[in-house]
Structures are given as structure tokens and as C-alpha cells.
Amino acid sequence: MREKAVYLDNSATTMVLPEVAAAMGKTLTQEYGNASSMHSSGRDAFDILEQARKFIADSIGALPEEIYFTGSATEANNIALIGASRRAREINHDKNHIIVSKIEHPSVLNTAKALEKEGFSVTYLSVDKDGFVSPEALRKAITKKTILASIIHANHEIGTIQDIKALSQACREKKVLFHTDAAQSYTKNFLNVKAQGLDMVSLNAHKIHGPKGVGALYIRRGIPVAQITFGGPQEGKLRPGTENIPGIAGFYEAAEIALRDYDKNRKQMRKLRDYLTGKLLAIKGTLLNGPRGEKRNCNNINISFLGIEGEAIMMRLDAVGINVSTGSACSSQSLEPSHVLLAIGRSHGQAHGSLRITISKFTTKKELDYAYKKIVATVKSLRKLSQISYQSMEMEK
Ligand SMILES: Cc1ncc(COP(=O)(O)O)c(C=O)c1O
Numbered sequence: 001m002r003e004k005a006v007y008l009d010n011s012a013t014t015m016v017l018p019e020v021a022a023a024m025g026k027t028l029t030q031e032y033g034n035a036s037s038m039h040s041s042g043r044d045a046f047d048i049l050e051q052a053r054k055f056i057a058d059s060i061g062a063l064p065e066e067i068y069f070t071g072s073a074t075e076a077n078n079i080a081l082i083g084a085s086r087r088a089r090e091i092n093h094d095k096n097h098i099i100v101s102k103i104e105h106p107s108v109l110n111t112a113k114a115l116e117k118e119g120f121s122v123t124y125l126s127v128d129k130d131g132f133v134s135p136e137a138l139r140k141a142i143t144k145k146t147i148l149a150s151i152i153h154a155n156h157e158i159g160t161i162q163d164i165k166a167l168s169q170a171c172r173e174k175k176v177l178f179h180t181d182a183a184q185s186y187t188k189n190f191l192n193v194k195a196q197g198l199d200m201v202s203l204n205a206h207k208i209h210g211p212k213g214v215g216a217l218y219i220r221r222g223i224p225v226a227q228i229t230f231g232g233p234q235e236g237k238l239r240p241g242t243e244n245i246p247g248i249a250g251f252y253e254a255a256e257i258a259l260r261d262y263d264k265n266r267k268q269m270r271k272l273r274d275y276l277t278g279k280l281l282a283i284k285g286t287l288l289n290g291p292r293g294e295k296r297n298c299n300n301i302n303i304s305f306l307g308i309e310g311e312a313i314m315m316r317l318d319a320v321g322i323n324v325s326t327g328s329a330c331s332s333q334s335l336e337p338s339h340v341l342l343a344i345g346r347s348h349g350q351a352h353g354s355l356r357i358t359i360s361k362f363t364t365k366k367e368l369d370y371a372y373k374k375i376v377a378t379v380k381s382l383r384k385l386s387q388i389s390y391q392s393m394e395m396e397k
Pocket residue numbers: 011012071072073074075105107152154155156181182183184204205213214215328329330
């Protein structure tokens with residue numbers, strides 16, 4: 001068996017906690033009923049489902065009936081964008097426009113592209129050099145035809161945390177729905193649908209030490225959303241199919257644990273984030289991607305190493321037991337530079353040199369010191385081989 005890696009890719013996914021696995025195991029082997037069954041096993045499963053729904057709802061200031069469990073944040077984003085857009089157009093044929101930012105996760109961007117094929121028009125909003133969407137630009141993009149805007153809460157690549165209260169306010173003034181993808185921010189940042197005026201929110205479990213393959217969508221009561229898949233009556237018909245009770249039980253347990261030490265976890269991760277960021281930026285020919293300080297997700301570091309490929313650094317680090325990423329896991333298979341880095345104005349070369357390091361509450365200083373040592377050595381050796389000097393690239397900064 002391979003030795004345990006120094007895992008610094010917690011925005012891709014996280015370790016499932018033993019408590020979470022235990023809660024899931026119980027629903028797999030003991031309380032395994034179908035939540036729709038009328039007998040006692042079914043009722044037990046139903047109770048778990050509804051307890052989880054109440055907890056997730058409470059945790060974001062929502063009502064239980066406003067939470068719909070899904071198979072992922074991807075699915076939640078699809079239901080929110082496609083379901084709300086189709087329904088709005090059914091009600092009023094003039095409504096055919098939606099707004100997303102250029103730095104959304106592919107599960108929003110590609111859903112927007114699919115809606116374009118159905119005849120909807122989409123505005124892709126630009127962001128500033130740190131990845132922020134301006135509420136003023138959002139306000140200006142809204143027309144009489146606009147149905148909704150979807151702006152990611154904490155960015156998966158560069159950690160930018162948007163002012164979703166100001167953005168939702170801009171939408172509400174013009175009677176446009178506001179959706180946010182909070183997969184990277186849930187339990188790491190303040191998220192409250194009432195205080196922040198949110199109409200729809202997507203969440204998932206596997207970024208918070210819960211299982212993969214389970215998510216949730218908050219839909220404010222009364223918002224019309226069309227079904228996009230068809231089957232039984234589960235989840236208010238919006239997500240038909242037998243509920244994934246083990247996944248949902250794990251999601252509940254993970255959220256409960258994550259929120260228990262919310263302040264402490266954030267503080268600890270921020271401290272470690274800033275510690276490694278400072279050390280890495282002291283290496284010559286480096287650039288921080290995304291903002292500094294409180295407006296950056298507490299677990300995110302994204303740095304471009306000029307003159308070399310992030311891909312090459314990642315592979316060399318993997319060989320010495322360190323797991324990092326070069327972009328979002330979903331797009332890191334492709335050789336295209338990250339759309340998020342291009343949107344904040346990075347050149348192709350700068351984007352190709354980027355490395356994303358994402359920590360968790362279990363990350364230690366010792367692990368970061370080890371990673372730092374290996375990164376320094378890797379960068380030095382790759383730069384020796386590189387045809388492009390980082391000094392010439394620094395001119396592009
Ligand atoms: C911001 C964001 N949205 C959505 C997703 C997709 O989540 P899931 O894997 O649950 O479909 C991810 C995962 O990478 C993400 O980072």
C-alpha cells in the first residue's frame with residue numbers, strides 16, 4: 001500500500017470523518033429502510049431524512065420544507081438554473097435571460113450553455129483582478145427579460161468570497177432571482193438565506209468531510225421551479241428517486257461537526273493559509289491569484305510560479321507524497337488554462353504556472369513545512385530545465 005499522502009487538495013474533496021462513516025454505516029446495515037415505506041423500518045429512515053433536513057435548513061436560516069436533497073452540488077445547480085428558468089418562461093414568454101459570472105464552476109457555466117441551446121440568452125459577467133463581481137455591473141446587466149443571476153459564493157480555484165448580500169440586493173430591487181453555489185463556502189463562511197437575501201443555494205457534503213454523491217438545494221418558499229427529472233414524489237418531486245439515506249445521514253453528521261467549531265476552524269485554517277502563502281510568495285517569480293485576507297476562503301492558496309508548468313510541479317510533488325491541484329479537479333484533466341485565472345486577467349503562461357493548495361482543519365504546520373521544502377526544490381529544478389525565464393515573465397505582471 002502507498003504511504004499516506006500529505007493531502008492538500010481539500011477543495012477537490014475531503015476525508016470522510018470516522019463519525020460520518022459510522023453514521024452512514026448504521027443506515028446501510030441496520031436502519032436501511034426506504035423512507036417512503038409505511039412500516040417501521042421506513043419510518044425510521046424517514047425520521048433520519050427529516051432530522052437531517054431540519055439541521056441543514058437551520059444551519060442556513062431556512063425552513064425544512066425549503067431544502068431538497070440532491071445527488072450533488074452539480075445536480076443542485078442544474079435544478080436551480082434549468083428548473084427556475086424553464087418555469088419562469090412558461091409563466092411569462094418574455095422572460096428568457098439569465099446572468100452568471102465568468103468564474104463559475106463548470107456545473108453552472110455548462111448548465112448556462114445548455115440553456116443557451118434552449119433559446120435562453122446568457123450574460124457572462126466579468127470579474128475584477130481578484131475575482132469580485134461588482135453589484136453595480138450586475139444591476140446594469142439585468143433587463144426586463146432577466147429571470148435569475150447565479151454567482152458563486154466562494155470560488156473553487158482562487159477562493160474569492162463574493163459579497164452575496166450586495167449581489168442579491170441588486171437582484172431583489174429588480175425582482176430577479178438570486179442563486180449562489182455555496183459548495184466551497186458552506187460551514188467555512190457566514191451563510192444565511194434570510195440575512196443575505198438568497199433565493200436558491202446549492203450545497204454538498206464531500207467538501208465538508210462528508211460523503212461524495214449527496215448535495216442539497218435551498219429554494220425559498222413560493223419560488224416556481226420546474227421539474228427537470230421525472231419519477232416518484234420524493235423531494236417535492238424536484239428530485240425524484242429513492243432518497244440516499246446513508247449519504248444524507250453522513251451529510252448531516254459532517255455539517256453538525258463542521259459547525260460545532262466554526263470560529264476555531266476558520267481561525268486555524270486562515271493562520272496556516274497565510275503562513276504558507278507568505279513563504280511561497282517569498283520565492284522569486286511568484287504571483288498570488290485571488291484576494292488576500294478575510295475575503296479569501298480560509299482554506300485556499302493559489303499561486304502562479306512563473307516560467308514553469310503547474311502540472312509539472314503537481315506531478316513532482318505527487319512523487320514525494322504531496323497532493324495538490326492545478327485548477328479545479330474537474331478541469332485539471334484538460335490542458336486548457338483555467339477559465340477563472342484568465343477571467344482575472346492572468347496570461348496563458350501565468351495561468352499554466354498555477355498551483356492550488358487547499359487545506360483542511362486537519363492540516364498541520366509540519367505538513368506545510370514539508371510541502372514548502374519540496375515546492376522550493378521542485379521550482380528550482382524545473383526552472384533550471386525551463387526555456388522561459390521567470391524574470392521575462394515578471395514583466396507581464
Ligand atoms: C464551487 C463548486 N460547485 C460545485 C461543485 C460540484 O460538486 P459535486 O461534486 O457535489 O457535484 C464543486 C466541486 O468541485 C465546486 O467546487
